[in-house]
Amino acid sequence: MSSNAGGLAAVGAELSETIDTSQPMVKAEQVWKSFGRLDVLKGIDLEVYPQQTFVLLGPSGGGKSTLLRCINHLEKINAGRLWVAGELMGYRQKGDVLHEMRSRDVARQRSLVGMVFQRFNLFPHKTAIENVMESPIHVQHVPHKRAETEAEELLTRVGLRDKLDVYPAQLSGGQQQRVAMARALAMKPKLMLFDEPTSALDPELVGEVLDVMKDLAKGGMTMVVVTHEIGFAKEVADGVALIDGGVIVEQGPPNEVLVSPKEERTKLFLSKVLA
Amino acid sequence: MKLFGRGQERAAAAGDPAVAARPEAIKAIPIRHWGRWLSAAVVIYLVAALVFSFVKNPIVEWPVVWQYLFKWYTITGLLATLELTFVAMAVGAVGGTVLAVMRLSKNRVLSTVSWAYIWFFRGTPVYVQIILWGNIGVLYRRFYLGLPFTGLVAGSTDSGLLVNHLIVVAILALGLNEAAYAAELVRAGIISVDAGQSEAALSLGMSPPLTMRRIVLPQAMRVIIPTMGNETISMLKTTSLLAVLGGGVEMFGKLQLVYNQTFQIMPLLVVGCIWYLTVTTILTIGQYYLEAYFGKGFGQAETEAAEKRTLKREARRV
Numbered sequence: 106m107s108s109n110a111g112g113l114a115a116v117g118a119e120l121s122e123t124i125d126t127s128q129p130m131v132k133a134e135q136v137w138k139s140f141g142r143l144d145v146l147k148g149i150d151l152e153v154y155p156q157q158t159f160v161l162l163g164p165s166g167g168g169k170s171t172l173l174r175c176i177n178h179l180e181k182i183n184a185g186r187l188w189v190a191g192e193l194m195g196y197r198q199k200g201d202v203l204h205e206m207r208s209r210d211v212a213r214q215r216s217l218v219g220m221v222f223q224r225f226n227l228f229p230h231k232t233a234i235e236n237v238m239e240s241p242i243h244v245q246h247v248p249h250k251r252a253e254t255e256a257e258e259l260l261t262r263v264g265l266r267d268k269l270d271v272y273p274a275q276l277s278g279g280q281q282q283r284v285a286m287a288r289a290l291a292m293k294p295k296l297m298l299f300d301e302p303t304s305a306l307d308p309e310l311v312g313e314v315l316d317v318m319k320d321l322a323k324g325g326m327t328m329v330v331v332t333h334e335i336g337f338a339k340e341v342a343d344g345v346a347l348i349d350g351g352v353i354v355e356q357g358p359p360n361e362v363l364v365s366p367k368e369e370r371t372k373l374f375l376s377k378v379l380a
Numbered sequence: 381m382k383l384f385g386r387g388q389e390r391a392a393a394a395g396d397p398a399v400a401a402r403p404e405a406i407k408a409i410p411i412r413h414w415g416r417w418l419s420a421a422v423v424i425y426l427v428a429a430l431v432f433s434f435v436k437n438p439i440v441e442w443p444v445v446w447q448y449l450f451k452w453y454t455i456t457g458l459l460a461t462l463e464l465t466f467v468a469m470a471v472g473a474v475g476g477t478v479l480a481v482m483r484l485s486k487n488r489v490l491s492t493v494s495w496a497y498i499w500f501f502r503g504t505p506v507y508v509q510i511i512l513w514g515n516i517g518v519l520y521r522r523f524y525l526g527l528p529f530t531g532l533v534a535g536s537t538d539s540g541l542l543v544n545h546l547i548v549v550a551i552l553a554l555g556l557n558e559a560a561y562a563a564e565l566v567r568a569g570i571i572s573v574d575a576g577q578s579e580a581a582l583s584l585g586m587s588p589p590l591t592m593r594r595i596v597l598p599q600a601m602r603v604i605i606p607t608m609g610n611e612t613i614s615m616l617k618t619t620s621l622l623a624v625l626g627g628g629v630e631m632f633g634k635l636q637l638v639y640n641q642t643f644q645i646m647p648l649l650v651v652g653c654i655w656y657l658t659v660t661t662i663l664t665i666g667q668y669y670l671e672a673y674f675g676k677g678f679g680q681a682e683t684e685a686a687e688k689r690t691l692k693r694e695a696r697r698v
Binding site for chain 1: 574577579580581582583584585587590594595598599602683690693
């Protein structure tokens with residue numbers, strides 16, 4: 106991967122130039138989310154600053170993925186406030202009154218936030234390079250030629266230069282996930298969300314995906330990552346939070362939360378994950 | 381990051397000292413399936429008898445079959461059948477897509493109206509619907525263009541005009557019926573696309589309509605096309621029910637007009653069957669190619685195509 110590190114680091118650097126690092130990239134204030142009678146998030150407070158990598162840990166069903174999906178408004182929150190890059194997600198505030206945003210305005214907000222899914226969700230009817238070009242061409246109206254050049258660069262950087270014209274079904278899980286990352290990066294997002302990006306992969310393919318994520322983090326991309334890879338969190342994260350039962354049990358720098366946790370719940374979780 | 385080119389992988393496999401040369405395959409005397417031979421002989425014998433009894437039957441009157449098969453009278457009927465099939469399918473496909481989107485809409489009025497439409501047209505036989513449309517002039521003496529309930533009328537026409545244009549009645553009857561079936565097909569196709577696909581598209585900043593058009597519908601087509609192909613074949617045959625209208629708007633109606641007078645029922649039915657079989661065979665072949673097109677990214681043939689594109693790209697790079 107080392108040969109590609111410079112490449113992705115460069116992507117991060119060119120994006121971070123325009124970002125004011127004193128303002129949080131993601132800010133959640135008392136965020137509640139319920140599905141019917143089930144409360145999945147119960148008052149989440151969170152701040153992620155530009156160029157930080159923030160890792161969300163916790164047991165399944167604890168609310169980590171839901172929080173991630175609320176950040177790019179794939180789920181509507183029921184109470185609280187959520188900002189990305191200083192913008193309230195999904196709503197416009199006029200005085201004290203909130204107005205729901207029209208879907209095209211929500212789409213514009215989402216285009217600033219890249220997302221990588223557990224199950225990759227590549228478009229199966231499009232080749233790797235077409236997957237990466239789709240959104241720049243049809244959302245940002247980038248000329249075809251330029252979109253193609255940029256897509257080729259991105260796929261080269263994630264080590265898939267020889268797989269440009271291949272359909273997702275012909276790629277391994279690790280390769281698919283790297284295409285998915287290139288696809289999200291093609292929109293030049295300010296923030297990247299990762300929803301258990303390595304959970305659906307064969308163990309021997311996990312490394313290649315984590316390597317790309319590490320390069321991206323080193324390059325200064327702001328990232329919120331839901332994962333069970335404690336090693337990745339220790340090595341890369343600037344902040345870690347343990348979410349269980351819809352609340353943040355404990356948060357702080359990884360060498361505190363992961364090495365000498367204060368809460369019993371965190372200790373229990375770590376003992377199970379590391380066992 | 382380790383990157384294996386295709387060539388490297390192959391070279392590695394061939395040069396691996398741990399893998400021995402492939403041994404000779406097992407040679408054994410195969411089991412004799414006497415039962416298969418016997419059942420095949422019996423079936424061939426029976427089928428031959430059946431075909432012979434039909435072909436040699438004097439009632440079929442083969443000279444009359446050949447006489448009518450390529451007659452301009454029959455061919456114009458066949459062309460009308462084809463025209464009706466495709467126009468009715470077009471009405472059905474467009475109407476069906478609209479109904480499917482209405483049915484999936486969050487607007488309760490739209491989804492209920494769509495449900496009721498499908499309920500009526502799927503719940504009554506198409507034969508009855510054809511007769512109903514044929515008699516529409518009894519129900520409405522005049523058709524008015526205007527704003528309902530206000531008395532404002534821009535113009536009107538005698539409903540007899542419509543009834544005199546049987547082709548219009550036929551398209552209405554078959555197309556509106558087909559729309560109800562197509563709606564369910566399109567809806568099933570849209571639902572079959574993994575929800576992760578729309579989420580991925582939305583998270584890339586695509587708007588909901590763009591997501592539907594670029595990501596969901598093309599994948600839904602993979603499910604819709606084979607069934608729509610079946611519907612088209614089915615429609616081709618359903619057009620023969622229009623014979624009940626009596627005007628000879630399509631091939632079978634025209635053949636019926638003849639045999640009602642000449643009593644050459646069998647030969648003319650054979651003429652009809654030959655043409656229906658010919659066209660359904662052609663449609664089946666067309667369907668194969670359509671499926672291949674919309675199955676992009678799913679087939680095994682893709683590997684070769686990808687290799688070709690990669691070679692082309694590499695040539696451009698140099």
